[in-house]
Amino acid sequence: MSAAAIETAAAEQASPRRRWLRRYGLPLAGGCVILFWFAAALLAPVMSSYNPDFVDVANRLQPPTARHLLGTDALGRDVLSRVLYGSRISLIAGFSVVLVGAVFGTVLGGIAAYARGRAEELLMRLTDLVLCFPPIILAMAIAAALGIGTTNTIIAMLVVWWPKYARLARSLVLVQRSQEYVEAAHVLGFGHAHILFRQVIPNAIGPLIVMVTLDLGNAILVFAGLSFLGLGVVPPTPEWGAMVAEGRELVQQWWVATFPGLAILSVVMGFNFVGDGIRDWLDPHARRR
């Protein structure tokens, strides 16, 4: 290979644009989608030209036109406005389930792994127990017991959500626990709480952040699913899963179900892209893959 060829090979390999695109392209695209939905959630009143709850049965089930870009639903409400407003519930539900679940699970899992012994055993059995529940029955039972509504559905989801974080945090803390820097901290005389919360958990947080990001999409999916089954929101709150459910029978009026579904798909894909990106960024080993 001549010197020139080496340069070419090097240039081809490291073409900054390609490299940049390969590394940041998808996460960036995902980030843009998520940003868009965040903007929609915040600016829904500005972005939509109709009140999402405005019932106009005379104009029901209009196909997409210039007046109603995504058509109208069975009560004559503007689908576009409802899809835009729908991002609020989905994002709120996704974030609250995942963040609360993650914090709760991480603290529990972290303490269990750090303390070992009985506490760990107990926690692991508890997570096993939650994991072997039929999730639908549990969610429905809780929704039925508490009543239908966004908050209650989020609570129902939280009940089954935290164990995976407890498990992940446990395994991460177990790994960190045996690291020499933890031993060093002990030798220096630091207390357990300091070591666990100031030293161990910050080091275990990377994979947790990746999981949280990937999980946000998942939580939005599950929430939409429960909503689809009628356990999510109280009408007339615009919510994507419920909107798909409303349009489920309307095969001819495909726009009623299709657009909210696309909204779910896009936001979930967005979180997946970003999550993959964060994982690559936090774990250079994975980037090679």
Next chain:
Amino acid sequence: MTDAQPILEVEDLRTYFFSDSGVVRAVDGVSFHVNAGETLGIVGESGSGKSITAKSVIRLIDEPGRIVSGRIAFRGRNVVTMDAARLRKFRGGEVAMVFQDPMTSLNPVLRIARQLVETMVAHGRFTKKAALRRAVDLLGRMGINAPKRAVDSYPHEFSGGMRQRVMLAMGFSNEPTLLIADEPTTALDVTIQAQILDLLRELNADFGTAIILISHDLGVIANICSRIVVMYAGEVVEEGPAESLLADPRHPYTWALLNAVPRLDRHTPGEKKLITIEGTPPDPADWPAGCRFRARCPFAIEACAEHPALTAIAPGRAARCWVTQRGGALPKVGGGATAAPAQPAAAARAGVSYAAATAASATRGEVLLDVRDVKKHFPLPKTTFFGERRVLHAVDGVDLAVFKGETVGLVGESGCGKSTLGRLIVRLHEPTAGQIAYGGVDITHADPATIRPLRRRLQMIFQDPYASLNPRMTVDEILGWPLKLHGMTQDGAETSARVRELLDVVGLSAQAAGRFPHEFSGGQRQRISIARALAVSPEFIVADEPISALDVNIQAQIINLLIDLQRRFALTYLFIAHDLAVVRHVSDRIVVLYLGKVMEVAPAAALFDMPLHPYTKSLISAAPIPDAAIERRRERVRLTGEPPSAIDVPSGCRFRTRCPIAAERCAAEMPPLAENRPGHWVACHFPGKL
């Protein structure tokens, strides 16, 4: 060997890695040859390109690496341009390779038999049946007991040494012309290493297979190789026959490598400073112009601004150095002859226990640490719900006294309990039995509150410079937090002043304070680790293998630093290591541990001059010395087998299962640790008999 034909000729090999951050010129113009039946050693620090060179020879370069130029002629055929089918025949058929880590080199889910057989069958030399028979033969030849059973085992059922034997069996299965062994013994204990090196030598002699041995350890190279290639910064810097090259290095880098390691056979009392070279190897993405060693070279002259060629300087010898090419000589260092071995005392002073003796001995100063019959047993997870819980006897009754101001070396093979003992002393573990007193205070079961004030006096340095620093904390926090915890500084300004002071003490600049550990090299991290231990101004430091993860030159720097600090701050060390030469170099007294028990305690010189315990003797004899002439002459005590498991310890003397002089008595009773000569204690029924 006079009529030897080169079977492998590497000419101007360049292997580059086209990474995202630029072109890494890992191998940058390497030429050498291997003659039939020859043993060639390639030596160099990590990053010198020696492993990439070896992998390039069989074109096993991972993406994004590429051989960009050069010729690799194997028996006249160019490997670089071989087609896939031919290359497959070449790999494994004509050239075999053994990798560094035997634990990961065997596929964990496939039986040994399958992995051996497929190698033979793939090259069409054997039928499946014949291959299986041969596999059994080969394993037997490699020194594996019950090879018939062994072929049906999975890799995890073997120890590291055994796996490396399996790898060798695999390598030799097609009777290759050349075997490339990439650091084959680095992951192994010294006694096992000696076994594998012996095996390699035998195989070389029996099969006539040429061997390329890649190692960072000049001792290992000296042990086997007839010729040595020294690599630095992607280039060959020196080449020549082992004996003359090691005795009379002609490249400053070789010279530095040789002098950075303390030698077992050479000890200059009093002078403890090792000769080190400053700085770190250059960046392979951006080699410096001129001689690549110039920046670190103590002998650099003006001519070194120009890149020197590898030039013949004597028959069979070549060096890439302007200094030696122009007739300059590199100074000889050390070389003091070994003292005459002393004679063992006729009889041990029976009846006096080691512990009692230390208590009585006030002559040596204040006893800082007093460990009495301490035990640490780790219960293992139950394999079955109702099953009996098995126990790992990591430390099983150890007495140890450390006097103020001395350095006690703690040696033994992996798994002997030396690290556990270190952790017991700093109370990372709580002892199962026995007592530990520090400065007269019993800390055996002390609670955290009681022990906290003592933490300031008793510190530890850890082995892994990567794991021992919290990656999320800046150096400032790593050093500052302990100061605040112990109230040693009053405010932020004082803390940062003290942090700067500490960094200065360990030879780091003040700018280091704001950075994170990953921004430092291994050696620098170990300095930070040392600074952290020093932060609370301790008097006693347990150093747990503080240098074993480092390159030789960095090792020397750290050893020098530790010795320097000891002098400056009147520190007391418990120095844990597996490298006997290093232990000998730094220690005043040495404790030899085997399977959780003390085998021998003696002043450093006495221990090496006249080891009384057969285990000590075999350890010393297994450690290679970077001098081919000496290596060839040395008579060795060879240990067979591997250390037994600490779960089922042998009865009586723990060493008896591997001891060449074990008698019936040894199985019946554990010999007590008894003083054989003043200050020289040994736990053996037949001290000095071997």
Next chain:
Amino acid sequence: MTNRIPSIDRRGFLGGLGAAGLGAGALGAAGLSAFPGAALAQGRRNALLIGLDIGDSITFDPARLAQYSSPMTLKAVYDTLITMAPGDYINLKPNLATSWEYRADGKAVRFKLRQGLKFASGNPVRAEDVKWSIERVINLKDQPAQYIAHVQGVDIVGADTVDVVLKDPTQPILTILAAPSFAIMDSKLLATQGATAAADAKDADKATTWLNGNSAGSGPYSLTAWERNQQIQMVRNANYWGEKPGFERVVIRHMSESAAQLLALKRGDIDVAFNLIPEQIATIKGDPQIDLIGTASLDYIYMAVSENAEANPALNKKQNRHAIGCAMDYDGIINSLIGGSAVRPANFLPVGVNGATAETTKEIGFKQDLDRAKKLLAEAGNPDGFAFELTYSNNAIAGVSYQNLAQKLQADLARVGIKANLNPIDQVNLRTLYNQGKLQAVLTFWNPPAVENQLWASATVNRVAKRVHWTPPADMMKLVDDASAERDLGKAAALWRTYQQRMVDAAHLFVLIQPVYQIAVRKTVTGFKPTAAGWMAELGGAKPA
């Protein structure tokens, strides 16, 4: 028919593809997919295929009947003494009985039985069977027994004559006996299956299981299989006494999704689709292959509003309830939301029964009048409106989802300042809480077990009144009793009209939609007659075109 075979071919192709892809039975399926569907197509000509949500069916024992979907089948396999013709729910028609009259003492109804009939089993239909069948209902003490609690028993007067003896002759009986629960069954056959009509039948009768997969009737078809949540299969009864049934087989497929029914119907996979929603009906109007048959049902969706002051003081005020009545957009609901396929009764009697017509509604029912609503609110002292909770379940009845209806009502009420907070809960909780009178307002459904005014009216002044915390005045109770006992249809009609007026004024119940069921039938079938009388359709008259 021509369009079916190619579509099956395509499906066969996909089946083969699926088989290959799934790797299961690949050879067999792919090999056979060359000639798929031939026998299926053959089978279709002789069978009537109905798509229906039969998920609620739990028994085909008439004496235990309490569901919506099973009566159609029961009516096809069993005959009752008397029946109703589709569309006429006032005048009764003969069936097994050719004539009937109250006995002179007024304490029994005497039926003359048709002679020479045979059950599907070949056993003759006898007076003993009539006595046995009705007494079995009474003695099983299951839900249908509730409706004939005032029947003493049956006396056999002669081989062709029976008397149904009444404990309380003022209560209506004839319309009730037309319901499918009071089927005349083959007692001889059933005796061999463990059936009994004796006083201890509640515990001793063991025939229900057998009846769940078979029938012992004299109707045009016989039940041959019922696979829960899959299908009901019937075959032609060769012994049927009337006109020969048009199909060899009738298959009712369980199709819970209306979209699925629509698609299956359009492709010809089924001949009749029952559960289409208005949007879907709209898309098949004018389809040359499909007839839409509309029948006003006797079912309706109503909103019940409680006057319980503890739950909601605003609702305790009659003016406020009237304001609700005046705020709702009845026409919008019927014309837009359900595409016009519904009517609306004035109150708790469906349009089509004695005394209830569309005219009555116009005259005495609520109309949307926002100004009046606002005025009423001001009168009640709530000029800015008030809030209440409207509970409904996540179901759809007759293609109308409560969800959509509730949201529409919410929007309507908001226009006069009344805020309806929606509370969707599941069906069980809804029924429980409604039954216990714990709901402020509820959207729910009424479906009559038999076509009898008294069953509607007594509910409103007894059970339903309790649920809305209403104590009807004594004259109201008397009005209902009088109307029920009145055997002169004309006089009764006048009384029922007064009853409705009083109910409208009380303003606890607002009937919103009485759906006109739109049944889509492929033109390959003729004579398919839907009925509102609880059993949905008469299958006997349907024939291939």
Next chain:
Amino acid sequence: MLRYLISRVATAFAMVLLATLVIFLIANTVPGDPALAQLGDLAASNPEFVKAFRAKWGLDLPIWHRYLIFLEGLAHGDFGISIASQRPVLDDIRDFAPATIELATISFILSILIGIPLGILAAVRRDSWIDHVARFVSLIGVSAPTFWLAFIMLALFYGMMEIAPGPGRVDPIAFLPPRVTGLLLIDCVLAKDWETLNDALAHLVLPATVLAAATLGLITRTTRAAMLESLSQDYVRVARAKGLVEPHIVLGHALPNALIPVVTLGGLAYANLLTGAVMTETVFSWPGLGRYTFRSAVSVDFPAIMAITFIVAAVYIAINFLVDLSYAVLDPRAVKR
């Protein structure tokens, strides 16, 4: 080993019972009264009738007593009688479960048969077009809401293009083979009813694809990551150095190691397919356990809810156990543990 098995089964059984207890307690907080819900309007207003009904179903007993009755029935292998369908719950489950098992199993096979090869190809040809396709497919699979995908597929392939059969397990007119296993495909084969078999397979294509989508995505992802991991291991380098052919290295050396995490995930995924098919079943009118579960929960059908909880928990634990057992086959290191 036997001891291990016994202790494992005992723990599992305790877990299952605990799960049923928790569900029992939650379900009891629901205000809904199955008696009032199940009875007709007239009957529900008759206190005597309601009382009799409640007594018949044991609804009048104290809560702990009811749980004891459940446990007692369980000991006899009796899950009681469903309030909603008024027949033994086990019969209901026997009716509904095969449809779900069939659907879930076919979906699972589909995702394994496509996902694993796709993951392997993507790993071996990293950054090639096939890798991008695999990543994209798996991403869509895990991101698309099942219920929406089902709607789109049905509307597209059945409604508009008319190339797929409609909802349900078979054509409405098909004669079903005699029920032997309840698994339609197997029953068709047993009855040699190839026509219905073909029809049933055709009906499976869409729902199985929809249900498989998410699992397929997960399996492809996991396989790809595990293969990349194992391809970067030393033993793969050794295998290359031995001169083995590439397919042998990939399938013979890397794959057996990569399968270990895939099997763990696969086991869980199968359990989730069995219990999580409710949305697919809803859209495709699939008479399966998911729908039954949903209906039972909605109608507060205690015996059914308890039985489903018990069975689902048991299946979940059993599948976990099978996954552990498969480690013994796949990973010799696990045996020692």
